[in-house]
Amino acid sequence: MELLKANALSFSYRNKYQTVQAVKGVSCAFAPGRTYAIVGKSGSGKTTLLSLLAGLELPTEGEVLYEGKSTREMDCDAYRRDHAAVIYQNYNLFPLLTAEENVLYPLKLKHMPKAQAKQLAHEQLKAVGIEEEEFKRFPAQLSGGQQQRVAIARALAAGNQIILADEPTGNLDISNGEQVVNILLRLAHEEGRCVIIVTHDLEIAAQMDEVLTMRDGVLEPGE
Amino acid sequence: MDGYSFKRLLRRPWLSLLSLVIAAALCAALCYLSGYLERERTRMEEIRGNYQVLCVVSDTRGTKTDDLGMTHFFTDFLLDEEKGLGRYIKEPRLTKRFTYELDRTQGELIGVSRAECSPLLSEAKGGDVYVPADFYEQTELVCLVSKTFFARYGGQSLSLTLTDPKGATPQYLPGNGTGTRDFTVVGWHSGRDNLILMPYPASQLLAERLSGFVTTDSAAFLLADNTKAEELLQSAGEYFAPVQPGVYAPQGSRFGLIIRDEQYRATMAAMEQNIRRLQYLLPLIAVLSLAAGFLVGFLATRSEARVYALMRTLGMTRGRLLGTTLLEQLILPLLAALAVGAGMGAPLPAAVFLACHAVGCAIAIFRAVRVAPAAILREQE
Structure with a gap:
């Protein structure tokens, strides 16, 4: 069953000098409970594809379908809030909020009762291996691996079915990188979420159920 | 938040x-x-409502304000609320001047319509004055004298031999402008001994009896509404023209009207x-x-x-x-x-x-x- 589908997606944008065709007629489908790696060289359009799948941009041609409904027709803010969470290479935690508050933030946007949100945030933080004494620490007081795990906890807490990760291990050492990848694999295989990772790292890509290769904005079948 | x-x-x-x-x-x-x-x-708004703009009737050149000999046609027009200027003015200050002789002493007898006609009647300016309550409306021959005179004549009758300076001419009118009348001394003013003040209404009756016609020697008033000075001048034009220095009788009028509103305007x-x-x-x-x-x-x-x-x-x-x-x-x-x-x-x-x-x-x-x-x-x- 397809949860998310890209249907002949194209996306172009204009920079200072020219119009760049970042994605050209990409079609692919993503199912729940599976992991996907999108690989490719820098500038191949993989991050742009991720932003289209996350509803951060709307395609110039084609469409992204979530459960059969186009992102053009839905409220993209609500789509990101309720269905698609994004994890970034550089963590992107709110620097002034503690680890716990960072995880609570998307729950607040969903108007979840405070006590319930707090309990859920604690569960998610523990699930990604953050110790209780670290809940009240600010991002600057956490290691890179811990920050990325807090970012994953934030993405999970909202209960989103689709996890989109842009180079989630890019800034981590091997040990932390492995931890993060294991968490993402567990999310797909044990919790039935759809995990899509953009990565340069072919070793990580090899651990995913399916690999999609981007080249010059075009998707090629993976190995 | x-x-x-x-x-x-x-x-x-x-x-x-x-x-x-x-x-x-x-x-x-x-x-x-x-x-x-x-x-x-x-x-x-307060200044506009309360500022006292004084208007003075003068000759057309604006040089004379106290010996006008203004006949009752002008005075009536000035005070008439319907056809005249009455609706534009308040607190009219009218005077009528006679000369008198008493025990070979000569002096002035002046009819005044209100206390503001003379500083000698102002208690506010520190004058030692006594004026009965209804003095200015009186038509009887009552008068105010200096305090020294009052000590001598207070409550008594003064027999004054009077001359109306405007009454001797024209000669075809009845009376020659002179006569002797008895005045009751009812109060005192703060001026000189040979000055006697009487109510303006009584002075008009007296003039009519002495000369056969009445005149007013000075007239001044306050603007009832300070915003209507122009309207007043337009309405007054027939009888009182704006003062034009050097021009004796503009538009055939005998009298001029000076509106002292420079300070108000400034x-x-x-x-x-x-x-x-x-x-x-x-x-x-x-x-x-x-x-x-x-x-x-x-x-x-x-x-x-x-x-x-x-x-x-x-x-x-x-x-x-x-x-x-x-x-x-x-x-x-x-x-x-x-x-x-x-x-x-x-x-x-x-x-x-x-x-x-x-x-x-x-x-x-x-x-x-x-x-x-x-x-x-x-x-x-």
């Missing part, structure tokens, strides 16, 4: 303090100037100019409030693009982001406006300040929160 907003405010204490100080200063300036403008307008002009300046200044401060709002909003949001993009990727709508950020930036100006507005008793100017400040702030914030959520990924790439 959430905890994150408070943390951001606390993280930038100098900007928060600057925002608070600017808001308080501009709000106070707006409240003060609004109050000042209101007070100036009230004061101007005062009003100065106040109007002051009010006009304030009216220009107030919008300027409103614009400054708007600019200050923009500046504070700009400074507070210029380095927050990444945070706003992150909030958008987490699903915050642009409207909610705008609202939250605006509230975050307006909480301190709101507190300042509340405090200043309540402290200075000027809620409306404080509200105007807040509205202008909010608009400026909203423009800056609107620009900042327009950031596309995908910017965070592009930046990373």
Whole structure:
């Protein structure tokens, strides 16, 4: 069953000098409970594809379908809030909020009762291996691996079915990188979420159920 | 407004303090100037209503005001409320002058219509005066003398041999303008011994009996409505022309009318100019409030693009982001406006300040929160 589908997606944008065709007629489908790696060289359009799948941009041609409904027709803010969470290479935690508050933030946007949100945030933080004494620490007081795990906890807490990760291990050492990848694999295989990772790292890509290769904005079948 | 907003405010204490100080200063300036403008307008209305503009009847050249010999046609026109100038004037000050002889002493007998006709009757100016309550309306031959005279003649009758200086001519009128009459001394004035004052109505009757016709030697009055000086001059034109120095009888009139309103006009002009300046200044401060709002909003949001993009990727709508950020930036100006507005008793100017400040702030914030959520990924790439 397809949860998310890209249907002949194209996306172009204009920079200072020219119009760049970042994605050209990409079609692919993503199912729940599976992991996907999108690989490719820098500038191949993989991050742009991720932003289209996350509803951060709307395609110039084609469409992204979530459960059969186009992102053009839905409220993209609500789509990101309720269905698609994004994890970034550089963590992107709110620097002034503690680890716990960072995880609570998307729950607040969903108007979840405070006590319930707090309990859920604690569960998610523990699930990604953050110790209780670290809940009240600010991002600057956490290691890179811990920050990325807090970012994953934030993405999970909202209960989103689709996890989109842009180079989630890019800034981590091997040990932390492995931890993060294991968490993402567990999310797909044990919790039935759809995990899509953009990565340069072919070793990580090899651990995913399916690999999609981007080249010059075009998707090629993976190995 | 959430905890994150408070943390951001606390993280930038100098900007928060600057925002608070600017808001308080501009709000106070707006409240003060609004109050000042209101007070100036009230004061101007008070001056317009209470300023006593004196009008004096003179000859047409404006050189003579106290020996006019004005016949009753002019006096009647002056006092007539329907056909004359009565509706434009108040407190008419009319006098009629006779000469008298008493025990080979000569002096002046003057009919006066009210205390303001002569400084000798002014208790306010420190004069030692006694005038019975209904003295100025009397038609009987009663009089006021100097205090020395009163000591001698108080309550008694004075037999005065009178001459009406305007009564001897023209000769074809009955009477020759002279005669002897008995006056009852009822009070005293603060002037010289040979000056006697009597009520103006009685003086008119006396003149008619001595000369056969009545005259008035001086006439002055106050404007009933200071804004109607021009209207008064237009209505008076038939009988009293505006004074033209060097021209004896313009438009055939025998008398001129001097409106002594130079000081009133100068005062009003100065106040109007002051009010006009304030009216220009107030919008300027409103614009400054708007600019200050923009500046504070700009400074507070210029380095927050990444945070706003992150909030958008987490699903915050642009409207909610705008609202939250605006509230975050307006909480301190709101507190300042509340405090200043309540402290200075000027809620409306404080509200105007807040509205202008909010608009400026909203423009800056609107620009900042327009950031596309995908910017965070592009930046990373």
